[in-house]
Amino acid sequence: AQKVTQAQTEISVVEKEDVTLDCVYETRDTTYYLFWYKQPPSGELVFLIRRNSFDEQNEISGRYSWNFQKSTSSFNFTITASQVVDSAVYFCALTEDGGATNKLIFGTGTLLAVQP
């Protein structure tokens, strides 16, 4: 069965600290896609990154970086030198190539609070 687990419900850090958000997934498909979304207090989900199952290369975009490891079924997200504007709920999600509805399977989200 497909499942996405974000074990960290809430994280609180002080500005400029680095923080890693964990994501562990389960799927039987060999072809699948992983996503991270950010949901600020305004409520809109903002797309951050997409990764396919055949591309294990880590990615860096400014202060954001992602570590994809198929061996541990993890797709972790690190924010370097966090800022107050990073405060949001972050969701990890999965779609499968063999799925009937193309639906995103979401984790329950991690609330990140960055204190000034």
Place this chain on the structure above:
Amino acid sequence: DVKVTQSSRYLVKRTGEKVFLECVQDMDHENMFWYRQDPGLGLRLIYFSYDVKMKEKGDIPEGYSVSREKKERFSLILESASTNQTSMYLCASSLEGPRDTQYFGPGTRLTVL
């Protein structure tokens, strides 16, 4: 940029009322989705449409119906609203397949009294 808009940010309705939530996308996407977001449960798919007039049930379709008469517009209908349908409703669209990113609207926070 992809733009997905939803007709209302906040809505208050009474039990038993018929409720329409509208979603419009401007990127000629084939797929449109309605999700519901509740604390501790994440987002769950209500309905999915892959073409005009085509729909598939998601994980929690009970109490809801949908309509897609035009490619850019996807409506969620609560035939007879109940208090357990108080929630945040998020619409999304994507180009075609599961590899394509889903882009979300701003959400509608519905309260049923």
